[in-house]
Amino acid sequence: MRGWVKSLFGGPDLSLPRSRRPGRNNRQTPEWKKMFLALVLFTVWIVYRLRTTELPYRQVEIVSDDDRDYKHLWRVIPKQPPVEPPQKAKDDEQEPFFTERDEAVLTGIRRAKPIPPETLAFWEANPPPPSANLHNYSFTYDMIIKNQFPSSCEGKKFLMYSIGSSGIGSDMHIISWALAVAMDSNRILVYEPRQSWRWADADFCVHSKIPDCYFLPLTNCSIPEGVSSGSALGSRVPDDPVIVTISQDHSHYHMWHLPPVLEKMSEIMPFEPERISNWRAVSTSFLWRPNPRFSTFLHKAFVRIFGGDGSPPPRAFAIHVRHGDKGREMKLHPLSEYLEEAEKLKQNYTYLQKSDVVLLSTEDDQVIRDAEAWNEAHPTTTQWQFIYLNDPKQNNHYSAPMARWHFVNAYLLAAAEAFVMTTGSNWCRIINEMRKTEGKYNYAFKDLDVGEW
Numbered sequence: 001m002r003g004w005v006k007s008l009f010g011g012p013d014l015s016l017p018r019s020r021r022p023g024r025n026n027r028q029t030p031e032w033k034k035m036f037l038a039l040v041l042f043t044v045w046i047v048y049r050l051r052t053t054e055l056p057y058r059q060v061e062i063v064s065d066d067d068r069d070y071k072h073l074w075r076v077i078p079k080q081p082p083v084e085p086p087q088k089a090k091d092d093e094q095e096p097f098f099t100e101r102d103e104a105v106l107t108g109i110r111r112a113k114p115i116p117p118e119t120l121a122f123w124e125a126n127p128p129p130p131s132a133n134l135h136n137y138s139f140t141y142d143m144i145i146k147n148q149f150p151s152s153c154e155g156k157k158f159l160m161y162s163i164g165s166s167g168i169g170s171d172m173h174i175i176s177w178a179l180a181v182a183m184d185s186n187r188i189l190v191y192e193p194r195q196s197w198r199w200a201d202a203d204f205c206v207h208s209k210i211p212d213c214y215f216l217p218l219t220n221c222s223i224p225e226g227v228s229s230g231s232a233l234g235s236r237v238p239d240d241p242v243i244v245t246i247s248q249d250h251s252h253y254h255m256w257h258l259p260p261v262l263e264k265m266s267e268i269m270p271f272e273p274e275r276i277s278n279w280r281a282v283s284t285s286f287l288w289r290p291n292p293r294f295s296t297f298l299h300k301a302f303v304r305i306f307g308g309d310g311s312p313p314p315r316a317f318a319i320h321v322r323h324g325d326k327g328r329e330m331k332l333h334p335l336s337e338y339l340e341e342a343e344k345l346k347q348n349y350t351y352l353q354k355s356d357v358v359l360l361s362t363e364d365d366q367v368i369r370d371a372e373a374w375n376e377a378h379p380t381t382t383q384w385q386f387i388y389l390n391d392p393k394q395n396n397h398y399s400a401p402m403a404r405w406h407f408v409n410a411y412l413l414a415a416a417e418a419f420v421m422t423t424g425s426n427w428c429r430i431i432n433e434m435r436k437t438e439g440k441y442n443y444a445f446k447d448l449d450v451g452e453w
Contacts, residue, residue: 098300099203105391105405106304112313112357112385119354123314128351128417131439140282147183148286153221159187160223162247163197163210168406169426171199175211176283178246187244188219201403204297214407216289277423281433288434294407301408302415305387315355316387317342318416320409322425323364324394330424333448335370338420341446343382345418349444352418359416360388361409368393414438422449 098106150156159182163171175189182189196209205213212218224242290298302310319338339358346352360371371386389412391405410427413419414434421428435443 129442132441134436148219162192199403204404214294281436284433285437312415316357316416318413321362321367345444418444424449
């Protein structure tokens with residue numbers, strides 16, 4: 001018996017006399033043993049590959065427990081197999097840099113003059129209103145987070161939205177409507193991944209052509225593969241299939257009405273009279289959460305614009321002069337009317353007295369020329385310091401050669417402490433919505449031309 005076991009594992013047969021046992025050099029490994037060893041090595045290799053290969057999923061990590069800081073609540077860590085050579089990093093991993101065209105935008109920017117000590121003392125004695133957001137902003141934001149970031153994605157259904165080709169402000173407001181429709185139908189809003197959004201500019205958005213190029217993803221859930229999809233009209237979304245598609249063409253059905261789920265929310269939280277605009281303010285703060293790469297780009301831009309740590313000058317006015325094609329929809333106001341209203345705000349709000357800085361944006365080169373000639377032509381009024389970017393102006397046509405700087409302009413103006421806008425413009429509404437959810441709800445605001453919400 002002992003000899004049989006030993007021979008099974010390649011040892012000498014001990015039942016034979018020593019003289020008849022094979023020498024060490026004469027032993028041969030059986031074929032079955034070679035095959036068994038090869039199978040073991042192959043299994044080890046398979047296990048190693050499975051443990052070292054990244055799987056295509058997205059993991060969401062909570063990086064802040066502060067309920068008041070919703071904009072940085074979610075940090076999405078991409079886990080995807082590479083589709084480019086290693087030297088070509090993903091958009092969200094590649095360090096943003098300034099191209100020659102970016103440098104042209106930042107060339108010649110006038111920075112604010114040093115603030116006199118007496119002005120600083122006056123402002124210290126007269127601070128701006130206490131920080132405040134839209135009423136029940138946190139509650140509404142929580143509703144969005146619970147819908148878009150469920151604890152489990154199993155069994156979830158999706159509303160896939162295909163973005164239109166309007167202006168940035170209009171596009172974002174229709175996405176806000178699509179988010180309301182998704183919440184009303186108990187679905188998770190996702191972008192159509194194969195589309196190419198016109199405002200995903202070529203220099204910055206190399207890999208992603210949807211708003212995720214600039215902002216954090218809408219959800220932590222992935223669209224399941226191999227499932228059926230259907231189409232939806234307005235907010236009447238059927239229970240099946242798993243994926244329902246919707247586009248800008250459907251928006252006119254319910255563009256100016258809150259879906260039932262939001263009507264119920266309005267009963268719980270007393271929205272201000274313009275409930276649609278306030279819903280847009282909350283949804284915009286969710287949609288416009290800059291991803292790490294664009295956050296870095298914004299910070300670098302602010303440092304170049306303002307110097308130091310990138311902080312804007314205190315008590316600055318934000319003015320966006322909307323001209324161009326908007327003249328087909330509303331009255332266009334000259335820069336002088338905006339500055340007249342800024343003077344009135346200075347008289348009515350103590351914290352704005354002694355202010356002389358205007359953060360200015362526009363698509364009209366003539367407005368910039370008017371700003372440059374303003375102080376000499378009006379020596380008895382406030383001698384304004386105008387701060388603006390040298391980005392390409394597009395007064396009479398749509399174009400997106402450097403759309404990233406449109407977004408920089410919006411964040412630039414949202415950093416002000418007083419606002420003169422015309423909400424007949426979707427872009428001005430976006431800036432106003434950022435004001436409502438960034439602690440400046442009680443700050444001075446003047447609307448020259450109340451628009452349709």
